[in-house]
Amino acid sequence: MSVAGAAADGLLVGALRRIGAVAVFFFRILAQCLPALGRPRVVVHQVYNAGARSLIIIMLCGLFVGMVLGLQGHDLLARFGSEDALGVAAALGLLKELGPVVGALLFAGRAGTALTSEIGLMKATDQLTAMEIMAVDPVRLVVAPRFIGGLVALPLLVAIFNVVGLFGAQLVGVQVMGVDAGAFWSQMQAAVELDDVAEGIIKSVVFGAACSLVAVYEGFHAAPTAEGVGLATTRTVVTSSVLTLLLDYMLTAAFL
Amino acid sequence: MRPNRALEIGTGLFVLLGFAALFFLTTQLPGSGLSLGSEAGYRVTAKFDNVGDLKTGSPVSMAGVTIGRVQSVGFDPDDFRAVVTLRIDPQFDRIPEDSDASIQTQGLLGGKYVGIGPGGSETYLKDGGQIEFTQSAIVLESLVNKFFANFAGRGSDGDSSKGQAEEPAKEDAK
Amino acid sequence: MTAAVQGLPAAAAAPEVVVDVRGVHYGFGRRAIFAGLDIQARRGRITAIMGPSGTGKTTLLRLITGQVAPREGTVSVFGEDVAAMPQRELFALRRRMGMLFQNGALLTDLSVFENVAFPLREHARLPESLLRNIVLTKLHAVGLRGAANLMPAELSGGMARRVALARAIVMDPEILIYDEPFVGLDPISMGMIVRLIRRMNEALGITSIVVSHDVEELGAIAHESYLLSQGKVVASGTPAELRASNLEVVRQFMEGIADGPVPFHYPAPDYVAQLLDGSAR
Numbered sequence: 001m002s003v004a005g006a007a008a009d010g011l012l013v014g015a016l017r018r019i020g021a022v023a024v025f026f027f028r029i030l031a032q033c034l035p036a037l038g039r040p041r042v043v044v045h046q047v048y049n050a051g052a053r054s055l056i057i058i059m060l061c062g063l064f065v066g067m068v069l070g071l072q073g074h075d076l077l078a079r080f081g082s083e084d085a086l087g088v089a090a091a092l093g094l095l096k097e098l099g100p101v102v103g104a105l106l107f108a109g110r111a112g113t114a115l116t117s118e119i120g121l122m123k124a125t126d127q128l129t130a131m132e133i134m135a136v137d138p139v140r141l142v143v144a145p146r147f148i149g150g151l152v153a154l155p156l157l158v159a160i161f162n163v164v165g166l167f168g169a170q171l172v173g174v175q176v177m178g179v180d181a182g183a184f185w186s187q188m189q190a191a192v193e194l195d196d197v198a199e200g201i202i203k204s205v206v207f208g209a210a211c212s213l214v215a216v217y218e219g220f221h222a223a224p225t226a227e228g229v230g231l232a233t234t235r236t237v238v239t240s241s242v243l244t245l246l247l248d249y250m251l252t253a254a255f256l
Numbered sequence: 257m258r259p260n261r262a263l264e265i266g267t268g269l270f271v272l273l274g275f276a277a278l279f280f281l282t283t284q285l286p287g288s289g290l291s292l293g294s295e296a297g298y299r300v301t302a303k304f305d306n307v308g309d310l311k312t313g314s315p316v317s318m319a320g321v322t323i324g325r326v327q328s329v330g331f332d333p334d335d336f337r338a339v340v341t342l343r344i345d346p347q348f349d350r351i352p353e354d355s356d357a358s359i360q361t362q363g364l365l366g367g368k369y370v371g372i373g374p375g376g377s378e379t380y381l382k383d384g385g386q387i388e389f390t391q392s393a394i395v396l397e398s399l400v401n402k403f404f405a406n407f408a409g410r411g412s413d414g415d416s417s418k419g420q421a422e423e424p425a426k427e428d429a430k
Numbered sequence: 431m432t433a434a435v436q437g438l439p440a441a442a443a444a445p446e447v448v449v450d451v452r453g454v455h456y457g458f459g460r461r462a463i464f465a466g467l468d469i470q471a472r473r474g475r476i477t478a479i480m481g482p483s484g485t486g487k488t489t490l491l492r493l494i495t496g497q498v499a500p501r502e503g504t505v506s507v508f509g510e511d512v513a514a515m516p517q518r519e520l521f522a523l524r525r526r527m528g529m530l531f532q533n534g535a536l537l538t539d540l541s542v543f544e545n546v547a548f549p550l551r552e553h554a555r556l557p558e559s560l561l562r563n564i565v566l567t568k569l570h571a572v573g574l575r576g577a578a579n580l581m582p583a584e585l586s587g588g589m590a591r592r593v594a595l596a597r598a599i600v601m602d603p604e605i606l607i608y609d610e611p612f613v614g615l616d617p618i619s620m621g622m623i624v625r626l627i628r629r630m631n632e633a634l635g636i637t638s639i640v641v642s643h644d645v646e647e648l649g650a651i652a653h654e655s656y657l658l659s660q661g662k663v664v665a666s667g668t669p670a671e672l673r674a675s676n677l678e679v680v681r682q683f684m685e686g687i688a689d690g691p692v693p694f695h696y697p698a699p700d701y702v703a704q705l706l707d708g709s710a711r
Binding site for chain 1: 263
């Protein structure tokens with residue numbers, strides 16, 4: 001209904017309507033979050049799906065991002081003779097930007113698409129309608145636990161990403177480029193503030209909410225066909241990515 | 257919904273790992289965070305006119321070797337000076353009583369640390385002792401300001417940085 | 431209405447109307463699906479709703495269960511207007527209804543047992559032993575007690591539909607709605623479903639609404655039939671009455687004639703003219 005409706009409206013009105021629909025859906029989920037938490041087992045399942053299953057890709061990418069930071073940071077800092085600040089550069093880069101943003105993008109691609117296609121398939125096979133007929137709100141039973149799962153999983157994934165990334169940067173910076181290990185860590189510890197860590201955590205929570213919301217919204221509103229689910233999955237990746245970067249700018253501007 | 261042991265264990269591991277990472281980030285990265293490092297050692301205080309942006313957890317070093325950490329940065333309302341408590345690792349127990357402490361910068365852009373210059377006394381600093389001879393932080397901005405002021409030939413500008421780049425309070429005849 | 435074959439004679443003897451669809455208009459955008467639809471389903475009867483594909487049979491079920499609201503007219507279930515109900519009351523109403531979906535619509539991540547137990551777990555706080563007994567009884571009724579521990583992916587189409595039927599009746603509904611229950615089944619499974627529908631109706635006295643286009647099967651079980659075409663009821667009555675009808679549209683449907691009031695050709699410009707005119711497509 002939303003897809004066909006949006007196409008009938010103009011571009012601007014269609015976009016406005018979509019934002020409104022997502023917001024309304026968001027409040028529907030919020031209203032069902034507490035009842036959903038009454039079934040910890042379902043939520044645990046979703047934390048597993050969104051989090052544990054994304055762990056390998058997050059760690060792998062964290063390592064490589066950290067290693068690239070080590071190389072690039074070293075190259076840049078060496079021009080100012082401040083190679084010792086590599087730890088600071090890597091830590092701040094990861095904590096404040098790369099961790100939350102790259103983490104969220106990976107999350108959208110790995111867990112977000114899985115959420116969308118799972119819910120979309122449930123819709124296409126009438127499972128959601130069946131629940132409604134059985135007087136069970138699918139938002140409570142299907143959508144809210146998945147939203148909470150994503151919301152919990154992303155900050156944890158980002159934290160893991162950051163730690164792995166730091167070790168990647170340390171690996172390249174210290175082992176390969178020869179930065180002093182003590183300087184790497186002590187300068188990092190001296191320069192990084194609790195606020196920097198908090199900024200990263202807040203960002204990851206916001207991105208987690210945004211990406212999960214987009215994923216469950218697209219799945220829930222997918223056209224109930226194989227084609228519709230495919231389209232919805234694509235939209236999840238595109239919308240989550242754009243939204244993540246947009247929110248990142250807004251949050252960064254707010255923090256600075 | 258059905259109990260699934262492997263799944264729950266996997267989730268537990270993931271959550272544990274995530275929180276361990278969060279814990280590491282919040283406590284180990286910021287020097288101001290909780291330190292897991294040893295609390296052993298002895299404490300000495302030093303008063304500075306200006307500590308710059310010296311922080312809790314900043315290193316204390318002697319001849320370039322880290323021998324301890326800044327435990328707290330306080331303010332003495334009586335003589336308007338900063339009171340810095342240093343925790344020195346126990347193995348460095350032979351620091352002469354008349355050593356001096358100065359606040360220095362790591363590299364061009366790095367953080368502040370406390371450098372200890374050894375004195376010549378035969379008696380050593382003990383727990384609760386105080387370092388008498390101190391040198392304040394050199395504030396980079398004021399130096400730069402001064403430099404540009406001089407460079408532009410506007411020597412009168414020195415006023416603006418007054419109070420920040422005081423002369424080192426070094427009563428010591430080193 | 432164009433009710434050529436007028437329905438049941440003695441209204442006095444007929445049981446009360448449980449589902450009452452009156453003058454319903456409905457459509458997507460400019461396309462009208464229903465233009466003045468009237469259907470009544472009586473308590474304890476099997477009401478068949480037939481019609482060619484694309485006549486909105488499934489949409490009718492969505493109207494009855496309150497998933498969509500009509501543009502005009504009313505849909506009442508147990509005497510209450512479904513479209514005017516707030517969500518809470520609608521959910522309460524739906525607990526008195528069961529629905530069998532075309533493909534079963536079993537929840538894929540739950541076992542057969544848990545699928546059947548699902549409505550009970552959601553709506554009733556029952557001790558586990560009682561719940562188990564109820565679920566096994568219902569599974570036994572559809573002949574699948576032995577399949578309780580299978581996952582939906584391991585079931586054949588006919589089995590999935592029978593599990594879905596067990597789930598639909600687990601709350602002891604008063605109304606049971608079947609959406610195309612015979613589609614895509616082999617003759618044996620089809621026979622099983624036909625038998626089950628009749629047994630549910632006879633043994634439990636459930637009011638049944640069956641949407642289908644399988645004339646044979648419906649003829650064997652339905653008490654009343656409605657034939658839909660072009661958004662309206664074109665004929666109603668017992669299956670025998672429908673079969674005896676000499677209305678062209680009814681005969682075409684009942685006997686499966688390729689061309690007639692429902693044309694073989696989708697509306698198109700003149701054939702020869704289009705062939706000669708190379709430009710138009």
